[in-house]
Amino acid sequence: MIPAPVDYVRPETMTAAFAALSDDDAKILAGGHSLIPLMKLRFARPSVLVDVSRVVPSGVEATAREGVWIGGFTTWRDIAAAAELTGPYSAARACAAAIGDVQVRNRGTIAGGLCHADPAADMPAAALALDATLVIASPAGERLGHFDGFVSSPFEPHLGVQEVLTGVRLPAQPAGARSAYQFVEDAASGYPIAGAAALVVVADSEIVQCRLGITGVSVCAFRPLATEENVLGWGSRSDWRDLCSRVRSACDGVTVMADRSADAVYRATMAQLVTARAVRQAFLDAAAAETA
DSSP states (O other): OOOOOOEEEOOSSHHHHHHHTTSTTEEEESSOTTHHHHHHTTSOOOSEEEEOTTTSOOOEEEETTTEEEEETTOBHHHHHHOTTSOGGGHHHHHHHHHSSOHHHHHHOBHHHHHHHTOTTOSHHHHHHHTTOEEEEEETTEEEEEESTTTBSSTTOBSOOTTOEEEEEEEOOOOTTOEEEEEEEEOTTTOSEEEEEEEEEEEETTEEEEEEEEEESSSSSOBOOHHHHHHTTTOBTTSOHHHHHHHTTTTTTTOOOOOOSSOOHHHHHHHHHHHHHHHHHHHHHHHHHHHHO
16 A cells, blocks of 8 residues: 655755654654554554654773663664674674565664564563663753663553653673573464563573563563572573573563464464573673683
8 A cells, every 4th residue: 555645855954854753743754664664554643753863872882880882773684784883782793584485674773663663573581581671862951761661561662752762772791791691483473473582691500580571462562570589590401301491481471462473372372482581691601701
């Protein structure tokens, strides 16, 4: 289908972007690979598209003290190739590499993806596991907000009318920390039926810290706090069956989605599987770094 008529602006300054976004029906264009298909189906009918490509920064920067900063207009392709996103940040790189196809990764951006708030998006899992902080600009200035809590319902981020996500900060992680992302793909859509990111810290061949993010399972990505506690102590002296037992709580307290791709029981089972796989992969990487 053809989208409904819409105005288009490409501001040169953030002030001009804020002015364009004062229209309640304005939408930010930050890659467009999620928004434009919705417009073609007329599920989305914005009055004006505000292209922020000239005012939102891109790029990936790393510092020893502050961790990694990712500009909001950084494409999935550049994130997947970023040398800065290795070691403890590998989950972010793996998520970006798993997104869509070549065309989507070439044009889609991290700010656009996170703000679209699709329940089946990959990157929210890594954003939770890595404790991402969002840099959000508005006419009142700049504020920081944790990604945990940024989304509570599908396609509705906690973002004000004139607010723009300009960057994502991944904090410095403990020495030896490693992360991983695993998912089970819906063959028809390419989206994950369930995806999980894990960040672990290993000492004496056991997990002593763990942070998890699960996506594709419920109305938004979430942290399974009980499971994070359960996997502590798992390590080289334990086996795969023990790990699978420890992650059975991954979907406790969460309403699991059911659709044409998977019923709730299958999706919850896959969530447990990918969580165990992500924890194991992160552990193996951390254990290898510990003995190197």
